[in-house]
Structures are given as structure tokens and as C-alpha cells.
Amino acid sequence: MSIQIGQPLPDLEVAVIEDGAPVRRMPSASLLGGPRVVLFAVPGAFTPTCSDHHLPGYVQHFRDFRERGIEVFGMAxxxxxxxxxxxxxxxxxxxxxxxxxxxxxxxxxxxxxxxxTAYGMGVRARRFALYAEHGVVRQLHVEAPGEFRVSTAEAMLQALTPGTDTPATMG
Structure with missing residues (x-):
């Protein structure tokens, strides 16, 4: 069963790639426990949709998230x-x-x-984006297989805009 809105994010060690610095291993709670965090996941670095659209959208809109006081993390x-x-x-x-x-x-x-594994990729992350406050999931947007709509940077910005009719859980 997948994580649900209102549940805390798990606390496991992950490797952090940041600002050209050497790779560091850190507990996820120390990274994702901030007041306002977006975490998006892609099935694989260098794969077509991930490289052509998903990560570039977050790069393009990174300043928009930061202006709202939101930290952004991408994962694969x-x-x-x-x-x-x-x-x-x-x-x-x-x-x-x-x-x-x-x-x-x-x-x-x-x-x-x-x-x-049928595609030679092993176990991967589903394409998703979530919003958490202080390490607790407040929104979760999981893509249906083969889709790329609800986890985009644009969709997350809209979902985080007060007064929009975007459901908290999709996919």
C-alpha cells in the first residue's frame, strides 16, 4: 500500500546530489522534514520523458517554488x-x-x-510528486502508467495555489 495523505514520510538514508558538491548520504527525514517540501520522482535518470520534460519542468519553475518558500527535491x-x-x-x-x-x-x-524488469530496468519509482509539511504528506499525485500530467512542475504549482480545484490525491 502506498503512503497516504496525513502520514509521515519514511526516514531512510539516501544519497544527496547538490550544487556540484561531493555526494553525501543523509537521512531522508533531515532533508524532507522542512516546513514546505515538494518531492517528485521519475522512473529513471536519462530516460526520455524524465530528461526531456519532467526534470526540466522543475528546473524551469524552480524559482516559482522557492518564491513560495518551497524546497524542491527530485528522486530516482x-x-x-x-x-x-x-x-x-x-x-x-x-x-x-x-x-x-x-x-x-x-x-x-x-x-x-x-x-x-520487463523493460530491463528492475524495480523503479513510479512517476509521482508529493507535497509535505514538516515531513507529513499533504498532497500526493501519482501518475497512471504511461502518463505524465499530475506530477509535472506546472501541475504541482497549480495544486499548491490556494483556491484551485485540484484534488489532493490523483492517479
């Missing part, structure tokens, strides 16, 4: 070195942190994994 079930190379190629701005969930432990703890 890839090793830290792949995520580091992806961040460099995608020109991820300072402050937008990528998390490498190399073994998929954090993804499994969220209950948001999918089995991509």
Missing part, C-alpha cells in the same frame, strides 16, 4: 553517480537537490515502486 532509483551526471547535464540549479535511491529502499517504503 539510480545510483548517485548517474544522478550526479544527470544533474550536471540538465543544469540543475543550486538548491534543487536530487536524491539517489540506489536500491529503491525509500521508494519501497513509500509504496510507490513498480517492477520494470
Amino acid at each position: 532509483v539510480n545510483d548517485a553517480y548517474v544522478m550526479q551526471a544527470w544533474a550536471a547535464i540538465q543544469q540543475v540549479p543550486q538548491g534543487l537537490r536530487l536524491l539517489a535511491d540506489g536500491n529503491g529502499s525509500f521508494t519501497r517504503a513509500l509504496g510507490l515502486e513498480f517492477d520494470g
Whole structure:
């Protein structure tokens, strides 16, 4: 069963890729426990939709999130070195942190994994975005297989805009 609105995010160690610094391993609670956090996940770094649309949308709108006082994290079930190379190629701005969930432990703890072995990918993260306050999930947007609508940067900005009719849970 996947994580639900109102539940705390799991606390497991992940690798952090940030601002060209050396890779660090940190507890997810220390990263995602801030007052306002968006975490989006992609099935894989360097995959077409992830590289052409998903991460670039968050790069493009990063300032919009920061102006609202929201920290942004992106995650994939890839090793830290792949995520580091992806961040460099995608020109991820300072402050937008990528998390490498190399073994998929954090993804499994969220209950948001999918089995991509039929595609030669192993277990990966489903495409999703969530909003948390102080480590508690307040919104969760999980994509249906093969879709890319509810977890985009634009969709999250709209969902976080007061007065919009965007449901808290989708997908």
C-alpha cells in the first residue's frame, strides 16, 4: 500500500546530489522534514520523458517554488553517480537537490515502486510528486502508467495555489 495523505514520510538514508558538491548520504527525514517540501520522482535518470520534460519542468519553475518558500527535491532509483551526471547535464540549479535511491529502499517504503524488469530496468519509482509539511504528506499525485500530467512542475504549482480545484490525491 502506498503512503497516504496525513502520514509521515519514511526516514531512510539516501544519497544527496547538490550544487556540484561531493555526494553525501543523509537521512531522508533531515532533508524532507522542512516546513514546505515538494518531492517528485521519475522512473529513471536519462530516460526520455524524465530528461526531456519532467526534470526540466522543475528546473524551469524552480524559482516559482522557492518564491513560495518551497524546497524542491527530485528522486530516482539510480545510483548517485548517474544522478550526479544527470544533474550536471540538465543544469540543475543550486538548491534543487536530487536524491539517489540506489536500491529503491525509500521508494519501497513509500509504496510507490513498480517492477520494470520487463523493460530491463528492475524495480523503479513510479512517476509521482508529493507535497509535505514538516515531513507529513499533504498532497500526493501519482501518475497512471504511461502518463505524465499530475506530477509535472506546472501541475504541482497549480495544486499548491490556494483556491484551485485540484484534488489532493490523483492517479
